[in-house]
Amino acid sequence: MSDASPPAPPPPLPLEEAQRRLLDSVDALSAETVQLEESAGRCLATDLSSRRTQPAADLSAMDGYALRADDLAGPWQVVGESAAGHPYSGELRAGEAIRISTGAMMPAGGGAVLLQENATREGDAVSLNGEGEPTPRHIRRAGFDFRKGDVLLPRGTGLDAAKIALAISGGHETAEVARQANVAIIDSGDELAAEPGNLAQHQIPASNGAMLAALAAPHAAEIRRLGPVPDRLAALVAAFEAAEDCDVIVTSGGASVGDHDLVRPALEQWGAEIDFWRIAMKPGKPLLVARKGHRVVLGLPGNPVSSYVTAFLFLLPLLRKLGGAGSPLPVRISLPLAESLPAVGKRTEFVRARIENGAVRALSEQDSSALVSLSRAQCLIVRDAGSNAVSAGEMVPVYLLQNGGIA
Incomplete structure (x- = not known):
């Protein structure tokens, strides 16, 4: 038996660099025509110009x-x-x-x-x-709203209720939108049980897959659930093979450095190439990005809060970019802090919080496995790496969790 130590893991990437590398590596999927009345949440593949003047007369x-x-x-x-x-x-x-x-x-x-x-x-x-x-x-006056030939909605615009009304008023019944991705979500881990009401003492319900599917649903054409997959290399490789026809494959758990974290070797055996692994963020450090052909693989951490936060910051932007969004990243807003927060170390931290009387207050429980605090959170306070302590009343950047952070 060799006494050689395993190679040291790579240093974690800064969050913004990791997001940029992921999004720069993909383009919007092919265009398709949909009825405007069925287009909510889709993104335009081309500029949409008006076919008429509104109003047509005074x-x-x-x-x-x-x-x-x-x-x-x-x-x-x-x-x-x-x-x-x-x-x-x-x-x-x-x-x-x-x-x-x-x-x-x-x-x-x-x-x-x-x-x-x-x-x-x-x-x-x-x-x-x-x-x-x-x-x-x-x-x-005739044409005060828009005139024939005006670009009403540029390429990359996400269609919501108001924009659908504008497109129809512009004389359109259909729109050219980017196709949404087909997504496979793989739960992995020997401790996971598929039936939450039938658990052994050493097991926990496999809840991450359902959580990730709910997050991804507005941005995916189809979501395929696989697992729970046991911590065996052959089983993980078989799961990847079962997801071959998907555009995006998401794993939950198994991407860290433990003896039973087998996602990386399974990906290599399947023929995927690791793009990067480990991000300077908390929670969510052991995030992994790989690809095989056109397929993108996101290896998310197994702790539920880490899985949620990395999906919020990587999976949702990826699906938006593939779906044609011009601005796929979540939007930061600023809110006053209700209570002081300490200085931050070398990793960007995302603090679960609620909004009270116009100010943002961190929840007391920030453990990466704590689902109660995640379920109560309305937003994430962003604490950039190296930030100094902040006092009550100071403005801090925040991501609203509703609508995937698209404010």
Whole structure:
């Protein structure tokens, strides 16, 4: 038996460098056409330009009376009505008024609107009541929102409720979006049990796979769950082979330096190349990135909080980038600190926290296995490597956990 010591692990990469290396190594997947009404959460593969002008004609912004711009003293005779979807067909002449509704087309010759509350009407006669004057300010001019040919949404835009409404208003029924990734999630570890209600004393429920699947679901076309896979090299290699047709393969556990951490040797036997391993972050140091052909493998730590935080900072940005997002990384915001925090060492730390009365307060339990505090966390306080202690009231960077940190 050899007494040689195993080679020392590589020094951990700075977080930002690791994120950059991962995202720079992939491009958006191929484009596909989807119905806009089914496109929520997808990202545009091309610029989306308007096919029409909005509004197509001058419209009234208020209920009242349409008048000529050169005839604002009154009184006037009401000679017709313009309602939304039912425009007045004639031309407005001096001494005439058209009853008009919000969103209705201004009649030909109309150049001002007298608000309903500023008018007195007796039969078909309308006059000023002294509360306000007719004005063109209450007209929504043709094209004030957008014009035909305008780029409404650039490539890489994520489609949400408002953007879907804009695209449809621009004359589109479909959109070209990037395909979403097919993802395999592999739970590994002899201590994991597939049935949470049927455990031996030495076992724990295999919860990481379900957690990671829930995180990934908005950004994945399909999620395939594999495992729990035992801590045997052949079993892990077989799991990788079963996920051959996926774009992204995620493992949970087995990526550290213990005797039973077999993800790295299994990847090498499967034919994957390790890109990098170990990140200067807490929790989540033993993160691994590998690839085989077009497939990307993320080896996440087994502790649930470490697995969650590394998925938040690496898996979700990866899936967003593959899905065509122009800005795949989560967005930092700043909030005042409710209580002081100590200085930080050589690793960037992510502190589970809640927001109370507009300030952010760290939760008392920060162990990387503690699921109760993770479930209560609303955000992560970012403590960059080497940061000094911070006092209550100071502003600190924060990632909101809702919506994957896309503020």
